[in-house]
Amino acid sequence: xxxxxxxxxxxxxxxxxxxxxxxxxxxxxxxxxxxxxxxxxxxxxxxxxxxxxxxxxxxxxxxxxxxxxxxxxxxxxxxxxxxxxxxxxxxxxxxxxxxx
Numbered sequence: 001x002x003x004x005x006x007x008x009x010x011x012x013x014x015x016x017x018x019x020x021x022x023x024x025x026x027x028x029x030x031x032x033x034x035x036x037x038x039x040x041x042x043x044x045x046x047x048x049x050x051x052x053x054x055x056x057x058x059x060x061x062x063x064x065x066x067x068x069x070x071x072x073x074x075x076x077x078x079x080x081x082x083x084x085x086x087x088x089x090x091x092x093x094x095x096x097x098x099x100x
Contacts, residue, residue, distance in 0.1 A: 007036035029058035
């Protein structure tokens with residue numbers, strides 16, 4: 001059963017990001033929103049960890065949050081989505097887990 005993991009907090013402030021990666025299933029995906037977009041800062045440890053995930057783990061980021069943080073150039077494996085795309089993702093997966 002594939003899960004979409006929603007991360008909205010900075011990966012540099014607490015353990016939610018690391019805990020999410022530990023619990024990630026083979027077909028699970030991650031959607032970065034809000035401060036979690038900072039995980040894609042080039043050369044950062046979180047970015048390296050995300051890009052090292054198996055190809056079965058899709059990576060998404062909310063376009064508006066990327067733009068607000070000046071993260072315009074993304075690794076090819078990260079798919080930027082708008083709000084309608086966000087909603088579509090929540091219907092594509094069996095479960096959605098928000099890391100509040």
